[in-house]
Amino acid sequence: MTTLIYWFRNDLRLHDNLALHAACNKATRLLPVYCHDHRDDNVVEWGFRRVGPHRKHFLASALADLRSQLRTHGSRLLEIYGEPRQMLFELAQLVGATGIVCDDVAAPEEQDEVQALIESGLNVEPIWQSSLLSLAELPFTIDGMPDIFTTFRQLVEAARTFPHPPMLERVRLPPLPTLASALSSRTINTSPLVAVDPRSSFPYHAPSFWGGENAGLAHLDRYFDLRLAHSYKLTRNNLTGTDYSTKFSPWLAQGAISPRTVYAALQNFEEEHGANEGTYWVWFELLWRDYFRFLHLKYGRKLYRATGLSEKPLPSHDADAFLRWRRGVTGEPLVDAGMRELAATGYLSNRLRQVVASYLVHELQCDWRAGAAWFESQLIDYDPYSNQGTGYISVAAVPIHAGEGV
Template sequence: MRTTIFWFRSDLRLHDPRALLQAAQQADRLLLVYNHDPVQDEPTAWGFRRMGAHRRRFVADSLQDLIASLQALGQQLVLLHGPAHEALAECARRVQAQAIFCEDIAAPAEQAQVQALRASGFTVNTVWQSSLLEPEKLPFSVLDMPQVFTAFRQRIEAAGVLPLAPLAAPSLLPPPPELAPLNALPGWTDNPRALLQVDQTLGSDDRSNFPYHLPRCQGGETSALAHLQSYLTPPWPDRYKQTRNALQGRYTSTHWSPWLATGALSVRTIWAALQAYEQQHGANDGTYWLWFELLWRDNFRFLHLQHGRQLYAARGLSELARPSHFPKDFQRWCDGNTGEPIVDAGMRELASTGYTSNRMRQIVASYLVHDLACDWRSGAAWFESQLVDFDVYSNQGNWLYVSGRGTDPRQGRRFNPAKQTQDHDPQGRYQKVWLAR
């Protein structure tokens, strides 16, 4: 009787479950686990917790939705709290598991978790599944990938590389092993909100562009799939290229990112749904630009496979000097008290809701790096803490891009606040919303 553990990480779904299916194929008994590492609760080098209140709530709701879906298949999710290599190792010992399966995440901290488990003597099988395109199907080796995004995109499009079809959700999973040996595990709970220390006093903000407290934006696969179909309705995809830089609006952007970040929504499922939309309603600049943005997301993932830990160094991939840093200016930026109205509005929206538009993220990131001359890594860490849709690949890639320490040949993107205000908030409506209180 072979017992296998599947460790949910950033893949909190049952549709398109590549890693989960591989684990199930190797198991007579399948133990499903999610672990919250206490490093998320500890202060970072910049002085705040790695995982903030908004993301805790969204992930907890995602877990609750996953629990309900698993129960319908006769399975359950074991929730653990502790350093991953300790909590999972003890769990594996108690159920006498022969192997652990999980999603492959090519970021340093997540790689270290897997390495520590293997060092403890466990077989850990990692499965790459978060990108739209398969690394081995690219028209170049990942290690030889073009450094500039335009060249990356053009070579992929010229070669006609397309995604694989998403996998169907399982209708049956192997049963769990006897769970009695797990009852005394430190940190075991059946309550996702308790596991993630969700702030029960966290209120909703009716100004939010992504009101995750409402059912339509709630964490989890159920809301994710419903929202996907809601967005892929004329005229929203057709208008995407024209509306994507708007600072406010329910359908000005896709708002797929929170569910993509937790893995409650598969990017290949998005692609399949987008293809179906184009077949029914026709392709256009808007639908092409959705593909374009999904390729950017892939690019940031493949950069991690190519450069690894170097993406987290102070200089990034550049030859620039180590960045300066001014803690008081950084704090003013975090608090939305810089005195630059468009920046302060964006930072207050972020703190209040855990979300802000992609255009606003570029504006505030540029201001921190180029106007306040602060360390780009502090901004990346603040976004990690605050964003409900934090994605380790995209967050790191975008901050490197803005700071000029990534692969952008222009060596940095300064967004002039006055011009950005004129272009995107000329009547001051957005600023009025977020600076009024």
């Protein structure tokens, strides 16, 4: 008998989940787990909590959806609270698990947690699955990947490197370990944590914008049913509204929908209604998302240095100016409007993200890492790859969150 733990991370779904399928195929008993890292409540060096209420609420609705789905499959989600390296080790000892299977996340802190578990003696198998394109079929090695996105895209398209179709097989979950039913589960609050402005471009308090797989898949269907993809390139840089961009990014960031599922829906749409610049640009933005992931595989924690990959001097920082920027009281109307929208809704259009980030670094002369940390705290579609990777491609490492486009 093989008892395994499946550690849900940024893959809160049952469909097209390669790591979960692998765990189910190997285990005779499987315990699905989500670990709430208490360090998310810590105050970072810039003076605010690492994860704010918008992100917490959106996560809560996704976990509620995941719990419900696991129950329909005869299983359950155990939610634990603490540092993964400690809590998962203790849990494995308790239920007699011989190993852990999980989504492979190439960001430094996430890699450190896996390494710590391995060093504790556990067999941990991280499985890469968050990119649209398969690593094995890229027309270059990760070490040889172009550092410029345009070159990356051109090589991918010239080689006709396209995604595999999503897995259609329904997951078959093994039974829970014997002790699992006796374990208590700590869940985070699912009631509204903040009052969300009704003008939000992503009103996550409304059922159609809840986190989780069901709402994400329903939104995917709605977007293509309304044929919004045909006008995507024309509208994607608008500032407010629910339909000017795809709004896939919050669900993609959670892993509630997979990028391969998005691409398959795009292909079906093009076959039925025709392709144009708008539909191409959805593919274009999905490639940007992959590029930031592969950039992490190539450079890892170097992307998190104060100077990024450059040899420039350390960035300056004005704490008072940063606080004014964060509160939306710089005196620059467009910047202040964007920052207040972010604080009120946990969301901001791609174009406004670029505007406020550039203003922070170039006009206020602040450390780009402070801005990246504020985005991490506030954005419901926070993704470590996009949030950090864009610093590399921007002048003076400005943290522009380009991944919002999808």
